[in-house]
Amino acid sequence: MEILGGIFAIAGSIFLFLAALGLIRMPDLYDRMQAGTKATTLGTMLFLIGLAIVEPLWTGKAALLILFVIFSNPLSSHTLARAAYHTGVTLGERASCDELAGACGDEEDSA
Amino acid sequence: MNLAIVIILGLLMLIAAVTALYLKTLSSAVIASGAVSLLASILFLLLAAPDVAMTEAAIGSALTTVVFLYALSRMRGKKKEEPRD
C-alpha cells in the first residue's frame, strides 16, 4: 500500500516537472499557460492522492486541497489570459487564426 | 537531503530578491517579490515553524502584493492626469 502511494507521488511530481518544462519550452504566453495549468492540476492531484494513501487519516485535508486547486487554478489562468490578451500580448508566429480579433472589428482572417 | 533543499531554496530566494531589484517594470518586480515570500514561507516550514509560515504566506503573498499594486495603480493614474494640466 505504501509503495502504491509512493508511485502516485512520483507520477504527480513527474507531471509537475513536465509543466515546468513546458513553461520553459513553449514559444508564447498562451501555450505556456496550457502547460502550466493542466499539468500542475493533475500533478498536485496525484501527489495528494498518494499522500492520502500513505497517511489515511489525512484524506480529508488532501481532498479539500484538491478541490481548491481544481476550482481556483483554471479561474486564475483564465483571468491572466484575458488580461494578457487585452494588453496586447500576441499569439506566436505559428498561430493560424484569431477570431476574437475579428470579432473586435479588425478583420476576419479565419481560414 | 533536508540541508540540500534548504540551501537550494535559499539560493533561489536570493536570486528572486536580486531580480526584484533589477527588473525595469515595477509590476514584474512585485511578482518577483511575491516569489521571494513564497520561498521564504517554504523555508519557515522546513525550519518547523508552521505559524510563521502561515503568516508569511498570508501577508507576503497576498497583502503585500495587493497593497503594492494598489499603490502602483494610484501612481499610474496620477501620471496619466498630469499631461492634461
Add this chain to the structure above:
Amino acid sequence: MADLLFNIAAVIMMISLVLAMVRLLLGPTAADRAVALDAMTIIALSLIGWIAFMSGRVIYLDVALVYGLISFVGVVAIARYVERGV
C-alpha cells in the same frame, strides 16, 4: 520504502521549482512572470505536502490550504492590475 519514493518525488519537484523560477527570470512580459508564479505556487503546495509527510504533522497541511487560497487572490490581483489597474 515510501520514504525513498517520496524523497525522489521531492527532488523532481525541486528541479521543476528551479525551472519555473527560470521562466520567472526570463519572461518577457509581466503576464509571463505571473504564469510562472502561479505554477511555482502549485509546485510549492505539493512541496509543503511532502514536508508534512516527512515531519508527520497534519498541521502543516493547513499552511498549504491557506497558501492555496491566498495566492489565488494574489494572482487575480496581478491580472486585474495588468489589465487596467486594481
Add this chain to the structure above:
Amino acid sequence: MRLFKARVVLLVLALFIWFLLTYPFDAQELIAGGIAALVIILIPLPGIAVLGEIRWTPKALIYGIAYLFYFLWQLIKANIDVAFRVLHPRLPIEPGIVRVKTHLKTRLGRFLLANSITLTPGTITLETDGDDFYVHWIKVEGIQDKERTKKIVAGFERFLEVICG
C-alpha cells in the same frame, strides 16, 4: 423558492467542507460545525442565488456523478496530450483563438463549462461574450464552426444541461 434552494445547497456545501476539514471528527466538532453553518446560511450573502440553479431530480444526481468521471477522464487525457506536446522535439503546436457557441443559459452552468474547457485537451477559455466563448486552442482542427463546437463543448454540455440547464 430559488433563494431557499440556494441556502440548502450552501448548507450542504458548508457541512461537506467542514467534514473534510475535520475528517477524523468526533461528535462535538460536528455539532459546532453544524451550528456555524446554520448561522452562515442565515446571513444574506450577495450572489448566493447562483447556487440555486442546481436541479434536484435523481436524474441530475446521476448525471452529476457521470460528469465527474467524464471530467476526470478528460483531465487525464489532457495531461497525456500536454506531456506529448512538451516532450516532442519539434513542439507540434499550431495555436489559434476560435469562437464556440453554447446554449447553456444559467451562470453556474457557464462557469462550470468554462472551467471544464480550461482543463480539457488543448483549450483555454479566454473571453466570454453573451453566448460565445472565445477559446485558445493549441492545435486548431476543423474549419467549420459547428465542428469546433462539437469537439470542444458538446461533451460537457450533454451533462451540464441536465444538472443546471
